[in-house]
Amino acid sequence: MNNQNTSRRDFLLTGLMAGLAAGCSDKKDPFTAAAEQETVASGEKVKLLSVDGEVVEVDKAFLKPVPETQHIFNKEARRGIPGKKFVMVIDLSRCKNLKKCQQACNHMHHLPSGFNWLKIYPMQEASHTAPYWQPTLCMHCDNPPCVKVCPVDATFKREDGLVLIDNDRCIGCRFCMAACPYNSRVFNWGDPELPADIAAQKYSPETSVPQKKGTVGKCDFCPDMTRRGMLPHCVSACPNGVYFFGDMNEDTVTNGSETFRFSDLIRDKAGYRLMDDLGTKPSVYYLPPVNRNFPFEEGVKMEEEMQAEKNKSSK
Amino acid sequence: MENSIILNPEKITADLYPKKFGKAGKIWTVILIAVCAIGLFAYIRQLNKGLVVTNMRDYVSWGIYISNFVFFVAISLVGSLITAIFRLANVEWSTPLTRIAEIIAVSAIVFASIIIIVDMGRPERFMNLFIYGRLQSPIIWDVVVISTYFFISLLLLYLPLMPDLKILNQDPSKNSRFLNHLYRIGGSFWKGTKEQLKINNKAVTTLCIIIIPVAFCIHTVTSWLFATTYRPGWDSTNFGAYFVSGAFLVGAGGVITAMYVFRKAYHLDKYITDLHFEKMGRIVVMLALLYLYFNVNEYLVPAFKMKKPEEEHLKELFTGSFAPMFWFAILVGMIIPIFILIFKRGRRPLPMFIAGVMIMVGAWFKRYLIVTPTLLHPFLPMHDVPESYKHYFPSWEEWAIAAGSLAGALLIMTFFVRIYPIIPIHETINEKNEMAEKK
Incomplete structure (x- = not known):
C-alpha cells in the first residue's frame, strides 16, 4: 500500500515538475539558461495545493x-507507466450497438473510413441462446500471441500491461494479425490519407497517430489519455456506461460516472474473459448480458440505419 | 544401360557440354523474361501504392504470396533428398539427377526469399530483421534456416561442379568470351589432383549430412509460421511432418518433370534413361502415399470431432466453396499420380512427365488451401469491416507477381543449363569407367 502511494506521488510530482519546467519560458526550449532568466517574477502570488496537502x-x-x-x-x-496495470471491464448487459465508442475511437486516432480498431459483434453462442452485442478491442493480453511472433519487437508488452505498436519499426509481415485470435489488428494496406498536419506528426506508440502505410494498427487503451489521468476515448464516449476502465493495482474501475471495486464487480457479476481457454490472459473482462437494458433488436435497427446512411453518403 | 558401354569420355563430354539455345529455347527464354517483366511492373506498382493493390485485407492477410512462398520452400527440399539422402544411401543411379535437383533447390529458395520480401508491407525495413531481430519469433528462425539452407545448397551445387569446370576450361575456343571468364573465375584453381578430389569429396559428404537436418528445419519452421497460431486449420501438431512429406513429393514431381524436359531438349536419352524414370516413379509413389497419409491425419481426425471452430473450416473445404479446389488438389496432386505411377507402363517418361506436372499443380493449389481458407474462418464473426474484406480472390498484380516469381525460378534454371552441364560430366565418365572395369 505504501509502495503504491509513493509511486503515485512520484507520478504527480513528475507531472508538476514537467509543468513548471515547461512554464519557465515562452521559448520552445525551456532548458537553456537564457530561457530561465527571461522569466521575471511578477510579484503577484497565487495559492496552490501541493500533493502533500500543503x-x-x-x-x-x-x-x-x-x-x-x-x-x-x-x-x-x-516501458510503460510505472506501478500501473490497466484493466477494462465491458458490461454486455448495457450495450445496444450505438457505436459511439467506435466513432470516438476512429475520430481521435484519425482512422480512415472502414478501419475499426473497435468492433461490435452480434454474438450468439448457440442456436437457441439469445443474441447480444459484444464490443471487442485489443485484449492487451498478458500472454500476447502477437508479441511472441513479432520478429522485430515492433509490437511489445509494457509493464503497465499494455500491448502497443511501434509503427516506425514494423516491417509489415502481418504475422501478428495471423496470431491474434481476436482479430483486433488492422493493417494499413494503402496510404491512410490523413490531413497533412496529422501525417506530419511524429509517431508515438502511446498515441498510435499517425497511422502509416504498410504497418499494423490496433487499439492502444489510449495511454496518452491515462497519462493525463483521463479515460480512454471509447470509455468516455459511451452514453450507456458499457466500459469500465481502471488500474488492477488500485482494484478500481470506472466508466466516468460509476466506480466499482474491480474484484467485487467481477465476482458479483460473474465476469469472464474472451476465449480464456487459449491461455492468452486478456486484460479485458466481460460481464455477461443478463438483465439487459436494451433489446438486441434495437442494435439491429441501429446497424441498418447506419448502413443506409453510409450507402446514401457513398452515392 | 547396354548402350552406355560404348560411350567414351570424348563422346560423353560432347553430349553433355552446355549448348546454345535452339529456337525453342530462345522462345522459352523470351517468354520467361516477359512474364518476369510483367511481375516486376506489378511489383513496382505495389511499391508505390502499397499492398492495397493486392486483394488481401485484414482477414485474408496472407494470400498467394505466402502460399507461393510455401510452395517454393517445399520444392527446394528435393535438393536434399536427391543429393544428400541418395548419396548417403549409396544410390548409384542418382548421379545424373543430382545437379537437376540442386539447381531446382537453389532457384526455388532464391525466389522463396524474394517472394517473402514482396509480401512485406515495408520492404525497405528489411534490415530491421537483423537490427532488432528477436529469436522467439518463428520468422527469425525461418530467416536463419533458409539462409543456411541456401548457402549449403549453393555449395552442393558448386563443389561437384569444380571437376566439370576443368573440362569446360580445357578448350576456350568452344565457349564464348563471357563463359570462359565465368568458368575461369569459378574453377581455374581446380587441377583435379588426388588431394583436391579427396577434399572435395569429403566436403560434399559433410554437407550432405548437414543439409538433411537443415532441410527438415526449413520446412518444419515454415509450417510453424502457421502451427504456432491458434487458428482452426493451422493449430495442428501434425504440421511439421505434413509439410516435410508434402515437400518431398512436390520436389520429386519437379525433378521428374525437369528430367523429361532436359532429356527431350538436349537428347539425353543415354544419360537420363528409362531406368531413371522407373526408379523415380517408384519413389514418387511412395512419397505420394506418405503425403496422403499425413493428409488423412490432418483432415479426418478433426473432422471426426467437428469442434465448432474447425467445423466451419472443414465444411468449406469438403463441400463448401473451396471444395472443387480441395478435391482437385487431393485427386490431381496425389491420388491420380499414384494410380499412374503404380503401374509399370505408367513409369515411362511421358506419363511420368504428366504425373510430375499434375503433382506440382496440385501442390501449388494445396498450399493455397493451407493458407487462405483458415483466414476466412476467424474465431469471431467477420463484422464491422467493408464487404470486400470478407472474400479473397487475388488481384492481377498478385497473379502477375506470383507468375513472375515462378518464371524467375525457371529462368535461373534455364540460364544454368545454358552455362553449365546439367548432368555432371566428370562423374558420369568416372562411373562409366568403373563399370567398364567391373566387366
Whole structure:
C-alpha cells in the first residue's frame, strides 16, 4: 500500500515538475539558461495545493499550462507507466450497438473510413441462446500471441500491461494479425490519407497517430489519455456506461460516472474473459448480458440505419 | 544401360557440354523474361501504392504470396533428398539427377526469399530483421534456416561442379568470351589432383549430412509460421511432418518433370534413361502415399470431432466453396499420380512427365488451401469491416507477381543449363569407367 502511494506521488510530482519546467519560458526550449532568466517574477502570488496537502504560494509568472501532449520518448513508451496495470471491464448487459465508442475511437486516432480498431459483434453462442452485442478491442493480453511472433519487437508488452505498436519499426509481415485470435489488428494496406498536419506528426506508440502505410494498427487503451489521468476515448464516449476502465493495482474501475471495486464487480457479476481457454490472459473482462437494458433488436435497427446512411453518403 | 558401354569420355563430354539455345529455347527464354517483366511492373506498382493493390485485407492477410512462398520452400527440399539422402544411401543411379535437383533447390529458395520480401508491407525495413531481430519469433528462425539452407545448397551445387569446370576450361575456343571468364573465375584453381578430389569429396559428404537436418528445419519452421497460431486449420501438431512429406513429393514431381524436359531438349536419352524414370516413379509413389497419409491425419481426425471452430473450416473445404479446389488438389496432386505411377507402363517418361506436372499443380493449389481458407474462418464473426474484406480472390498484380516469381525460378534454371552441364560430366565418365572395369 505504501509502495503504491509513493509511486503515485512520484507520478504527480513528475507531472508538476514537467509543468513548471515547461512554464519557465515562452521559448520552445525551456532548458537553456537564457530561457530561465527571461522569466521575471511578477510579484503577484497565487495559492496552490501541493500533493502533500500543503498550501504553497507560487509567483503567477511561473504558472504556464502543461502542453496538451508531452512528447514521450520511444524508450519510455516501451516501458510503460510505472506501478500501473490497466484493466477494462465491458458490461454486455448495457450495450445496444450505438457505436459511439467506435466513432470516438476512429475520430481521435484519425482512422480512415472502414478501419475499426473497435468492433461490435452480434454474438450468439448457440442456436437457441439469445443474441447480444459484444464490443471487442485489443485484449492487451498478458500472454500476447502477437508479441511472441513479432520478429522485430515492433509490437511489445509494457509493464503497465499494455500491448502497443511501434509503427516506425514494423516491417509489415502481418504475422501478428495471423496470431491474434481476436482479430483486433488492422493493417494499413494503402496510404491512410490523413490531413497533412496529422501525417506530419511524429509517431508515438502511446498515441498510435499517425497511422502509416504498410504497418499494423490496433487499439492502444489510449495511454496518452491515462497519462493525463483521463479515460480512454471509447470509455468516455459511451452514453450507456458499457466500459469500465481502471488500474488492477488500485482494484478500481470506472466508466466516468460509476466506480466499482474491480474484484467485487467481477465476482458479483460473474465476469469472464474472451476465449480464456487459449491461455492468452486478456486484460479485458466481460460481464455477461443478463438483465439487459436494451433489446438486441434495437442494435439491429441501429446497424441498418447506419448502413443506409453510409450507402446514401457513398452515392 | 547396354548402350552406355560404348560411350567414351570424348563422346560423353560432347553430349553433355552446355549448348546454345535452339529456337525453342530462345522462345522459352523470351517468354520467361516477359512474364518476369510483367511481375516486376506489378511489383513496382505495389511499391508505390502499397499492398492495397493486392486483394488481401485484414482477414485474408496472407494470400498467394505466402502460399507461393510455401510452395517454393517445399520444392527446394528435393535438393536434399536427391543429393544428400541418395548419396548417403549409396544410390548409384542418382548421379545424373543430382545437379537437376540442386539447381531446382537453389532457384526455388532464391525466389522463396524474394517472394517473402514482396509480401512485406515495408520492404525497405528489411534490415530491421537483423537490427532488432528477436529469436522467439518463428520468422527469425525461418530467416536463419533458409539462409543456411541456401548457402549449403549453393555449395552442393558448386563443389561437384569444380571437376566439370576443368573440362569446360580445357578448350576456350568452344565457349564464348563471357563463359570462359565465368568458368575461369569459378574453377581455374581446380587441377583435379588426388588431394583436391579427396577434399572435395569429403566436403560434399559433410554437407550432405548437414543439409538433411537443415532441410527438415526449413520446412518444419515454415509450417510453424502457421502451427504456432491458434487458428482452426493451422493449430495442428501434425504440421511439421505434413509439410516435410508434402515437400518431398512436390520436389520429386519437379525433378521428374525437369528430367523429361532436359532429356527431350538436349537428347539425353543415354544419360537420363528409362531406368531413371522407373526408379523415380517408384519413389514418387511412395512419397505420394506418405503425403496422403499425413493428409488423412490432418483432415479426418478433426473432422471426426467437428469442434465448432474447425467445423466451419472443414465444411468449406469438403463441400463448401473451396471444395472443387480441395478435391482437385487431393485427386490431381496425389491420388491420380499414384494410380499412374503404380503401374509399370505408367513409369515411362511421358506419363511420368504428366504425373510430375499434375503433382506440382496440385501442390501449388494445396498450399493455397493451407493458407487462405483458415483466414476466412476467424474465431469471431467477420463484422464491422467493408464487404470486400470478407472474400479473397487475388488481384492481377498478385497473379502477375506470383507468375513472375515462378518464371524467375525457371529462368535461373534455364540460364544454368545454358552455362553449365546439367548432368555432371566428370562423374558420369568416372562411373562409366568403373563399370567398364567391373566387366
